[in-house]
Amino acid sequence: MEDPIEQRLRDLMRGDQGADSAQVDDARMERVLHRVHVRGGIFDLVGLFAHWGWVVSEGGARGLRHARPTRRDPSSPSSTDSPQ
Numbered sequence: 001m002e003d004p005i006e007q008r009l010r011d012l013m014r015g016d017q018g019a020d021s022a023q024v025d026d027a028r029m030e031r032v033l034h035r036v037h038v039r040g041g042i043f044d045l046v047g048l049f050a051h052w053g054w055v056v057s058e059g060g061a062r063g064l065r066h067a068r069p070t071r072r073d074p075s076s077p078s079s080t081d082s083p084q
Helices: 004-014 019-065
Strands: none
């Protein structure tokens, strides 16, 4: 599967140079693309774990509020009951 961005970068790097420099450029392009893919993968993993940590922390914080069920005593006055 050919990547159009990769092909465009190769074309820009080749320019009007000879065949010998094309092999050197291909090797350089492979190194550059490898670094870009590795860095992109690392940033994706960091972002994934950051989002995962946020979800867990939010779920934990909201879950702690409901850790024990509360029971309302009907005999005690509540703030919603106002004498009239």
